[in-house]
Amino acid sequence: MASLGSRSGVVGIFLCAAAAVAQAQTAVVVAAPAVADSFGPQAQELFVGAAAFQHLNNSSGYEIDWTSDGYLGYTDESFIGVFVAPLVLPVGAEISMVCTYFFDTASGGKVTTWLDAVRLGQGGVSPGVVPVFGPVEFDTVFGYDVTCSESSYTFRNAADLDGDGYPESLVHRLRVEMTETGEGRLALGGVNVVWRRQVSPAPATPSFGDVPTSHPFFQFIEALKASGITGGCGNGNYCPNQPLTRGQMAAFLSKALGLHWTY
Amino acid sequence: MKPRALMIGFAFVLGESILEAQPVPPTSVLKTYGTNFQTLHVGAAAFHPSTDAHDYGFEPIYSGYLMNGATGATYVAPLTLPAGAQIHALCAYLSDSSEENVNVFLSKARLIPGGFDPGTDAVGFLSSSWDTGFGVVCADVVPPYTYTEVGDQDGVFLAHYLWAYLPQAAGIGGVKVIYRLQVSPPPVVATFADVPAGHLFHPFVEALAGSGITAGCGSGNYCPDQPLTRGQMAAFLSKALGLHWPY
Numbered sequence: 001m002a003s004l005g006s007r008s009g010v011v012g013i014f015l016c017a018a019a020a021v022a023q024a025q026t027a028v029v030v031a032a033p034a035v036a037d038s039f040g041p042q043a044q045e046l047f048v049g050a051a052a053f054q055h056l057n058n059s060s061g062y063e064i065d066w067t068s069d070g071y072l073g074y075t076d077e078s079f080i081g082v083f084v085a086p087l088v089l090p091v092g093a094e095i096s097m098v099c100t101y102f103f104d105t106a107s108g109g110k111v112t113t114w115l116d117a118v119r120l121g122q123g124g125v126s127p128g129v130v131p132v133f134g135p136v137e138f139d140t141v142f143g144y145d146v147t148c149s150e151s152s153y154t155f156r157n158a159a160d161l162d163g164d165g166y167p168e169s170l171v172h173r174l175r176v177e178m179t180e181t182g183e184g185r186l187a188l189g190g191v192n193v194v195w196r197r198q199v200s201p202a203p204a205t206p207s208f209g210d211v212p213t214s215h216p217f218f219q220f221i222e223a224l225k226a227s228g229i230t231g232g233c234g235n236g237n238y239c240p241n242q243p244l245t246r247g248q249m250a251a252f253l254s255k256a257l258g259l260h261w262t263y
Numbered sequence: 264m265k266p267r268a269l270m271i272g273f274a275f276v277l278g279e280s281i282l283e284a285q286p287v288p289p290t291s292v293l294k295t296y297g298t299n300f301q302t303l304h305v306g307a308a309a310f311h312p313s314t315d316a317h318d319y320g321f322e323p324i325y326s327g328y329l330m331n332g333a334t335g336a337t338y339v340a341p342l343t344l345p346a347g348a349q350i351h352a353l354c355a356y357l358s359d360s361s362e363e364n365v366n367v368f369l370s371k372a373r374l375i376p377g378g379f380d381p382g383t384d385a386v387g388f389l390s391s392s393w394d395t396g397f398g399v400v401c402a403d404v405v406p407p408y409t410y411t412e413v414g415d416q417d418g419v420f421l422a423h424y425l426w427a428y429l430p431q432a433a434g435i436g437g438v439k440v441i442y443r444l445q446v447s448p449p450p451v452v453a454t455f456a457d458v459p460a461g462h463l464f465h466p467f468v469e470a471l472a473g474s475g476i477t478a479g480c481g482s483g484n485y486c487p488d489q490p491l492t493r494g495q496m497a498a499f500l501s502k503a504l505g506l507h508w509p510y
Contacts, residue, residue, distance in 0.1 A: 088303065
C-alpha cells in the first residue's frame with residue numbers, strides 16, 4: 001500500500017526536521033501536532049517525524065541527531081525508551097497501514113509501535129489508554145530499516161470503546177518503545193501513517209424530500225447538508241437533477257473549504 | 264447571517280456536555296469541512312514543558328494523561344487552524360487533586376520584526392473548579408476568535424499556543440478546540456463585472472477568485488448563471504483541492 005515514492009518524500013522531511021532542530025537548540029522545542037488535511041478518498045500518507053516525539057517519562061540521555069540522519073535516539077547504549085507523538089487525522093479517516101522507521105548500529109534491539117486512543121475522563125468515566133493498533137514488534141538487525149503492519153482503524157474524535165453505550169472523547173498518540181540490549185545505538189526516524197478519507201455513512205432519515213434513502217446520491221447529499229455546505233434549493237428539497245450554475249458552484253466550494261482568507 | 268442563533272444552539276450543546284456530563288451522541292459526526300461546528304482534539308502528547316525546569320511524564324497505560332510533578336509548571340502546545348476559523352469554545356480534560364486551579368489559555372504570540380517588543384495576548388481562558396478527580400471544563404471564547412496568522416499591523420505574524428498551568432500532581436488529557444470555518448468577507452471592489460457587490464453569490468465568487476480557483480469566463484466576467492459542465496467541474500475541484508499527488 002505504501003508507495004515506493006514515499007522514500008524520497010521521507011528524506012525531504014528529515015532534512016527539514018534537521019534544520020528546524022538546528023535552529024531551536026537553545027529554545028524549548030515544541031512539536032506541532034501532526035495534522036493531515038489532504039483530499040480525496042484514495043490512500044495518502046502522513047509522516048510523523050522524529051521531532052514530533054517526546055519521551056514518555058521525560059528522562060534525559062536522548063537526542064535528535066541533526067548532524068547526520070535526523071533520527072531520535074539515546075546517546076548511551078543499552079536502554080529502554082518509550083516515545084509518544086500526537087496524531088490528528090480527519091474524522092472518518094481509515095488508517096490502512098502504519099510503518100516505523102528506525103536505525104540500529106548493531107543488532108538485538110526491539111522496536112514496538114502502538115497507536116493509542118486515549119479516552120478522556122468526564123462525567124464519572126475514567127480515562128484510559130486503548131491501543132487501536134499494535135503492539136507491532138520488530139527485532140532489529142544492523143542498519144536502517146522499516147517495519148509496516150496493516151490496520152483498519154477508523155479515526156474518530158469520540159467512540160464507545162468500553163461498550164457502555166456512551167461514546168467517550170478521544171485523543172490519539174503514536175507510541176514507540178525502543179529496547180536496546182546489545183551494544184548498539186537504536187534510533188527512531190519516524191512513523192508513517194497511511195490513511196484514506198471516507199464519506200460518512202448516511203443517516204436513517206433523509207434531510208430532503210426529493211433525495212430519499214434509495215437515491216444514488218443520498219449519502220453524498222446528506223454529507224454536504226451535515227457539513228453546512230448546502231441548505232437545499234428550498235421547500236425542503238435539494239433538486240439533485242437540476243443543472244448547477246457557476247454561481248452555485250462558487251457557493252458550494254467556498255463554503256466547503258472556508259475560502260478565502262488572505263492571511 | 265444568524266450568528267446569534269448559531270451561538271445559542273451551540274451553547275445548548277455545550278451546556279448539555281458540561282451540566283449533564285453526557286458525551287457527544289453517536290449521531291453527531293464531526294466534520295472537517297463546511298461551515299458547521301467542528302472540533303480539533305489536541306492530545307496530551309502535543310504538550311511540552313514551557314521551561315527546562317520540569318518534572319512530568321505521560322501515564323503510559325492507565326490514563327495517557329500528561330501528569331505534572333511536585334511543583335506547579337506550565338505546558339504548551341502549538342495550535343494551527345485554517346485562516347478564518349472562528350474559535351467558539353475550549354474544553355480541557357483535566358486531572359486535579361490540588362486546592363489550586365488548573366488554568367488553560369489560548370494565546371496569540373506576536374512576532375514583530377524591527378526591534379519592537381513581541382507579546383502574548385490571551386484570547387481564550389478556562390479554569391478548573393473542582394477539587395479532585397478527572398473532569399472536563401469548557402468555556403466559551405467571547406467574542407469568538409477568528410484565527411489568523413497575520414495581525415492588524417504590517418509584518419506582525421501571530422503564533423498560536425495552548426498553555427496549561429498545572430499545579431502539583433495535576434494532569435491534562437487534552438484540549439478540544441471548537442471552531443467553524445467561515446467564507447471570507449468579500450472585498451469592497453468586485454472582481455467581475457457581472458458579480459457586483461450585493462450579488463447573491465458575490466462573497467463566494469470572490470472567495471474562489473481570491474484563492475486562484477477561477478479567473479472567470481473571460482472579458483472580466485464570471486458568468487454566474489451559466490450552467491456548469493462536467494469538464495468545468497473537474498477544473499474547479501482539482502484546482503481547489505490541489506489534486507492529485509500520489510505521494
